[in-house]
Amino acid sequence: MSxxxxxxxxxxxxxxxxxxxxxxxxxxTGGEVTYAALDYAASAPALxxxxxxxxxxxxxxxxxxRGAGYLSQLSTDLFENARRTVTEFLDCxxxxxxxxxxxxxxxxxxxxxxxxxxxxxxxxxTEHHASLLPWRDARVTYLNAxxxxxxxxxxxxxxxxxxxxYGPALVCVTGASNVTGxxxxxxxxxxxxxxxxxxxxxxxAQLAPHHPVSVRDLDVDWVAFSGHKLYAPFGSGVxxxxxxxxxxxxxxxxxxxxxxxxxxxxxxxxxxxxHENAARHEAGSPNVIGAYSIASACKALTEAGFDSLxxxxxxxxxxxxxxxxxxxxxxxxxxxxxxxxxxxVISFVVEGWNSSHFAAALSAExxxxxxDGLFCAHPLVRTLLGSxxxxxxxxxxxxxxPGEKSLNAIRVSFGAGTPDEHVERFVNAxxxxxxDGARWNYRTEDGRCVPDTSA
Numbered sequence: 001m002s003x004x005x006x007x008x009x010x011x012x013x014x015x016x017x018x019x020x021x022x023x024x025x026x027x028x029t030g031g032e033v034t035y036a037a038l039d040y041a042a043s044a045p046a047l048x049x050x051x052x053x054x055x056x057x058x059x060x061x062x063x064x065x066r067g068a069g070y071l072s073q074l075s076t077d078l079f080e081n082a083r084r085t086v087t088e089f090l091d092c093x094x095x096x097x098x099x100x101x102x103x104x105x106x107x108x109x110x111x112x113x114x115x116x117x118x119x120x121x122x123x124x125x126t127e128h129h130a131s132l133l134p135w136r137d138a139r140v141t142y143l144n145a146x147x148x149x150x151x152x153x154x155x156x157x158x159x160x161x162x163x164x165x166y167g168p169a170l171v172c173v174t175g176a177s178n179v180t181g182x183x184x185x186x187x188x189x190x191x192x193x194x195x196x197x198x199x200x201x202x203x204x205a206q207l208a209p210h211h212p213v214s215v216r217d218l219d220v221d222w223v224a225f226s227g228h229k230l231y232a233p234f235g236s237g238v239x240x241x242x243x244x245x246x247x248x249x250x251x252x253x254x255x256x257x258x259x260x261x262x263x264x265x266x267x268x269x270x271x272x273x274x275h276e277n278a279a280r281h282e283a284g285s286p287n288v289i290g291a292y293s294i295a296s297a298c299k300a301l302t303e304a305g306f307d308s309l310x311x312x313x314x315x316x317x318x319x320x321x322x323x324x325x326x327x328x329x330x331x332x333x334x335x336x337x338x339x340x341x342x343x344x345v346i347s348f349v350v351e352g353w354n355s356s357h358f359a360a361a362l363s364a365e366x367x368x369x370x371x372d373g374l375f376c377a378h379p380l381v382r383t384l385l386g387s388x389x390x391x392x393x394x395x396x397x398x399x400x401x402p403g404e405k406s407l408n409a410i411r412v413s414f415g416a417g418t419p420d421e422h423v424e425r426f427v428n429a430x431x432x433x434x435x436d437g438a439r440w441n442y443r444t445e446d447g448r449c450v451p452d453t454s455a
Contacts, residue, residue, distance in 0.1 A: 175207030236290025
């Protein structure tokens with residue numbers, strides 16, 4: 001879609017109201033400015049609609065699945081209705097289970113704990129650590145970063161062809177990169193996995209807030225995502241998909257709610273009969289507000305219409321990329337190239353700048369919040385920066401002083417709640433910093449680059 005076409009579509013879908021949109025922050029150079037939240041890939045601001053729904057429910061807060069009282073029954077209905085709403089949002093199959101978790105990381109660790117014995121896992125080095133690291137008890141094959149979507153499918157097909165054809169296997173893949181924003185060929189990768197007798201789990205943390213996710217259409221076996229990236233508050237997540245491995249596994253947490261029946265044995269021990277539905281992996285008092293907030297966000301995005309949301313976001317993507325392209329010192333990081341479809345996540349480096357210094361200046365001098373570092377995707381960022389993927393490092397700012405070369409990047413990300421002014425201010429700020437330099441001195445403190453206020 002061209003910028004002009006997307007611009008025309010803006011009348012169909014304005015940015016959605018989010019919390020914090022009018023918050024002002026102080027500038028180190030003096031005065032205040034409205035904060036430009038451009039770190040959606042880490043945590044998107046909660047939709048006002050979600051917050052209002054949670055506030056309306058709060059007086060009726062009660063423990064679920066436990067009490068006979070009115071508020072407990074109301075909360076139980078709300079919790080289970082939330083499960084149905086999110087199931088519909090993901091277009092799950094009739095026999096799929098949907099489990100509420102704490103986050104995408106929690107969801108994938110839950111699935112890792114439910115893998116059958118001797119399961120082999122295939123995962124690209126390009127994954128976020130949430131989907132790269134949970135498979136510690138499995139045989140893991142790490143696949144090199146592909147440079148085209150077709151190469152991704154071919155790489156997976158070759159790896160699966162060489163595996164033991166008789167054991168269980170799982171492929172883990174992202175839907176949209178948290179570093180480059182590029183969309184991955186999920187449907188094709190799922191077809192390759194199934195053709196070789198493997199299953200596939202989709203990390204949709206960066207995909208679900210930007211595009212519709214259909215479990216049936218993509219033909220994935222599981223999908224995981226987080227509420228705090230889907231315009232809901234922190235502390236909630238989802239794992240949805242096939243139930244057989246989940247039913248066969250020991251409960252993720254042992255405790256009340258997961259157990260159907262507990263009795264003492266004659267020898268003094270305890271016998272436990274566990275639930276076989278989602279409750280098996282939801283022990284303890286569940287995060288009702290978290291589940292409800294995810295469901296509220298799903299409803300809000302559905303009602304706004306993904307076609308309009310995607311069109312407006314594409315307009316913002318093209319505006320940012322065009323603005324950065326006008327600054328020769330800026331290099332945008334990409335696996336699949338400029339023409340690859342993507343969501344509103346763009347990472348880049350600036351020649352002559354330490355990335356943490358640049359991000360600190362954007363915040364302190366312009367009131368713009370972005371992310372710098374390796375974005376919990378260390379192997380991928382190192383590959384994109386042309387460094388040794390084996391080199392160890394830390395998230396966030398390195399020890400390099402402002403102006404020194406650093407092994408990290410800058411990430412700007414946005415979505416349904418981003419006003420035009422925020423991306424325009426960002427593009428102008430990048431141009432000014434590169435052309436004129438920072439107006440303030442900075443120093444490294446506790447691993448972060450911060451304004452030097454000692455003078």
